[in-house]
Amino acid sequence: MFTKILIANRGEIACRVIKTARRMGIATVAVYSDADRDALHVEMADEAVHIGPAAAAESYLVAEKIIEACKATGAQAVHPGYGFLSERASFCEALEKEGIVFIGPKPKAINAMGDKIESKKFASAANVSTVPGYLGVIENAEHAETIAAEIGYPVMIKASAGGGGKGMRIAWNEAEVRDGFDRARSEARSSFGDDRVFIEKYVVDPRHIEIQLLADAHGNVVYLGERECSIQRRNQKVAEEAPSPFLDEATRAAMGEQSVALARAVDYHSAGTVEFIVDRDRNFYFLEMNTRLQVEHPVTELVTGIDLVEQMIRIAAGEKLPFAQKDIELNGWAVESRIYAEDPYRNFLPSIGRLTRYRPPSEGKAGNAVVRNDTGVFEGAEISMYYDPMIAKLCTWAPTRAEAVEAMGEALDGFVVDGIEHNVPFLSALMKHPRWREARLSTGFIAEEYPDGFAPMMPDERQRAALAAIALSAALIEANRRETFADRLRAASDPLRDHWSVRLGDDYIDVRLLDGLVTVPFEMDMDVAGETLSVVTDWRPGEPVWRGKVGKQSITAQLRPILNGLRLDWQGLSVKSRVLTPRHAELDRLMPVKLPPDTSKLLLCPMPGLVVSIAVTEGQDVKAGETLAVVEAMKMENVLRAERDLVVGVINARPGESLAVDAVIMEFA
Template sequence: MFKKILIANRGEIACRVIKTARRMGILTVAVYSDADRDALHVEMADEAVHIGPAAASESYLVAERIIAACKATGAEAVHPGYGFLSERASFCTELEKQGIIFIGPKPKAIMAMGDKIESKKFANAAGVSTVPGHLGIIEDAAHAEVISAGIGYPVMIKASAGGGGKGMRIAWNQAEVRDGFERARSEAKSSFGDDRVFIEKFVVEPRHIEIQVLADAHGNVVYLGERECSIQRRNQKVAEEAPSPFLDEATRKAMGEQSVALAKAVDYQSAGTVEFIVDRDRNFYFLEMNTRLQVEHPVTELVTGIDLVEQMIRVAAGEPLPFAQEDIRLDGWAVESRLYAEDPYRNFLPSIGRLTRYRPPAEGRTGNVVVRNDTGVFEGAEISMYYDPMIAKLCTWAPTRLEAIEAMGQALDGFVVDGIEHNVPFLSALMKHPRWREGRLSTGFIAEEYPDGFAPMKPDQAEEAVLAGIALSACLIETNRRERFADRLRAAAGALREDWVVKIGDNHVAARLLDGLVTIPFDMDIAIEGAIEGESKSVVTDWRPGDPVWRGKVGGRDITAQIRPVLNGLRIDWQGVSVNTKVFSPRHAELDRLMPVKLPPDTSKLLLCPMPGLVVAIAVAEGQDVKAGETLAIVEAMKMENVLRADRDLVVSKINAAAGESLAVDAVIMEFA
């Protein structure tokens, strides 16, 4: 077994590999750029080597610097994680020349499967079912239009060397092919240094289901069940689960055996993933093979009990797999939520900045539930514009799917992230979405269910009763504390009025205390307007002032919510609901109803930068007439190009930014007449 390995990556996956290596008694070496000097993976590793500037193209993607770090530290092997150099055959070959082991497949398999065009040709020759498409070189946009017309719309345009949703576009007509081809090629070149793209038929109502395979150097190959990865946004996965709620045993077996056959055909060694598109009738088509560890591998580990990173290391060291196919069992259900630094209320645009507060839920087993959080950040860390926006991967396991989903909802509601925008509210809302809970999924789920973008969920009457109980209990506990500090000797400390009004957003909800003495833990019956059948709700909590997470029971229901102080009240975030609350006496509530509503400023004549990023192009000139839908500017952030289009016919009066400029969020790019 190796004594020391180097992790050629950063963030949560570097931390993940370090944890397993440490458990195996293997020393670890981290590498870091200027931007990651104080990163968590650097702190966790036994040694760390600086490899260059913040830009990945000058640090993490420079194979020579990784190899030099191996030689300087005596690392015997390299684990590449995912992304960066993980699927670059030339890197693997150079490591072999230097006598350094690559913890992953051999160059032959990487070259055969790592390129999407070549992998489809190989899969066709091996008899694997594939989606109809054009696998040859596409010369230009005009050529792309001809090919797309021959395949039939809609089509998918993909970067050959792509991954993570980069360099990928769906086109429903000829006009979208031309624009999508140019954007996909541009993103592919900037992200992967390879601007080749291919086109294939887009399967309507598709599900994205992938098979995890594991192979050694002795001819043993097994599949470890499947993962459902259909919840995607901009072709990037958001939530995954294992197993899939859609597959039956026959389909699972067929997909698994086909994946094993493909792995054997390329003499695959290590962990790999064969991805399929599955239609409504459970027909499945080969999409690609990822010759690396997948981001969503934790859900497979949770349902199989197999540490994939450990097996990758052991296979690279020449050990045979310690199990056969008949030994693989899928136990229970696991769900993963990807926490991204992005604003769900602004079309999920990237967000950067410092994590002023980062409090993930406790990991480990409680009863029948397991919580796991793979992360590469900590409170006070900086979320940079240079890398992927992932903050963490939160996973839950339980005996059944609904139990795992419920556990995920509770864990998300208690996951505190401040200082940047993030997608926790969206993920929390997803966990209670009827279609998600029923397992009626497709890769178009987010676009179909949130066609106008995601907005804070509006609470129904029963949910308002819960929110009122949370807000009122927090207010009474805080008030009681102030009174006790003001007069410790008051005999009736904590005695309060009975009638209250809780303002939830714009609604006023009446509440009456049935016990006027406040204690901690707080335990009081509260009659709340809108409670089911007018019944009072017992509110029980041990919340203390200053704690961002409120945990307790309302009407016997376990509740986890986040509360943050706002002007004269609290903001409560719970199950996708994000609402400001205020607690009034009845008289103050009457006066509040008379207060005028402050209108937001008019920005209709401004194009604002929706996120911190780099201006790639300004597509118009001052004085130009622009039609609705035309491109105004392109801004790049976190490896993704965002095209800003006109939402109506307009005239450009002033341009305030130029290509190459870095802009802050809400910076004015241009003004309209």
């Protein structure tokens, strides 16, 4: 067994590998760029080596620097994590030449399966069901249009060396093929250093289901059940679960056996994942094989009890798998939510900045469930524009899917992130969505359910009553603390005001107190808009999370101070609240509303990023839907299009410039 390994990665996956290595008694070496000098994985590792500037192309993607770090520290093996060099055969070969073990498959398997074009050829030869498509290299946009017409629309344009949704576009017509081809090649070139793309048929209403494999160097290959990853945005997975609620035993076995056959065909060693598209009739088609650890591997670990990172290390050290296929059992249900630094209210655009507050839910047992949080950040850390926007992977396990989903909803409601925008509100709303809870899924779920984007949700009558009760309880607890600190405790003979008005957004809710004292912990009956509710909580002023019961409902909500009130976040809702006397509420209704400034004649940069290109010139007439500019942020290119017919006035930005959020790119006449 190795005594020291180097992790050629960063963020949560580097921290994840370090945890297992530490448990196995293996020393670890971290590598870091300028941007990651103070990162969590650097602090956790036994040693750390600086490998260059912030840009990945000058640090994490430079194999020579990783090898130099191994030599300098005496690391015997390298775990690549996912992304970066994890599926680059040349890196594996370079390590072998230096006598350093690659904790992953051999170059033969990486070449065969890591390239999406070659992997489909191998899959077809191994009698694995594949999606119709063109597997040759596509030279230009005109060639792409011809192929797409032959296959039939819609089609998927995908980077051959891609992954994580990078270099991937869906096209429904010739114009989208041309634009998608250019964007996919550009993203593939910047993310993977390889701009080859291919085209295949896009299956309508598909479910994305993948099989986890483990294979050793002694001929043993097993599949560890499946994961469903159908909730995706821009082809990037957002939420995953294991097992799939859609598969039956026969389909699971067929997919598993085909995956094992494919692994044997390429002499695969290590952990790997075979991804399939499954249609509504449970017909499945091979998509690709990821020759690395997957982002969503924790859900498989939770339902199988097998540490995949540990098995990867043991396989690389030459050990046999300690179990056979008959030993693999799936226990309970696990759900994973990817916490991203992106704004769900602005079409999920990336967000960067400092985490002024980062308080994830506690890990471990939570009633009948288990909570796990894989993360690579900490309070005060910086979210950089140079890397993937993932903050954490929150997972819950429970005996049933319904319990795991419920536990995930509560964990998300208590996941506090401040300083940047993030997708926790969206994920929290997802856990309550009827279609998600009923497992009626497809990869088009987000586009279908939120065709105009994810907007702030309006509370229903039940939610309004609960939020009003929470807001008033917090106000009463805060007032009681102020009086206590001033040594002016109210006597029992001096009753509280019993009539209040709670403003939630633009609604005013009448609340009457049915008790006369504020107790610690807080427990009080209230009449909220004609309904009697008992409110119980041990919340204290300053705490970001309110936990308690309103009526018979257990609630976890977040409270953030705003001017003269609180912002309440719960189940995907985000509502501003103010507690007023009836007279103040009467006057408050008369206050004029301040209108936001008119920005209709400006193109604002929607996120901090790099201007890739400007597609128009000053004085040009532009039609609605035409491209104005392309901005790159966190390895993704974002096309900014005209929302209406317009004339370009002044162009303020130039290609190559780095812009802050809301910087003016151009003005319209």
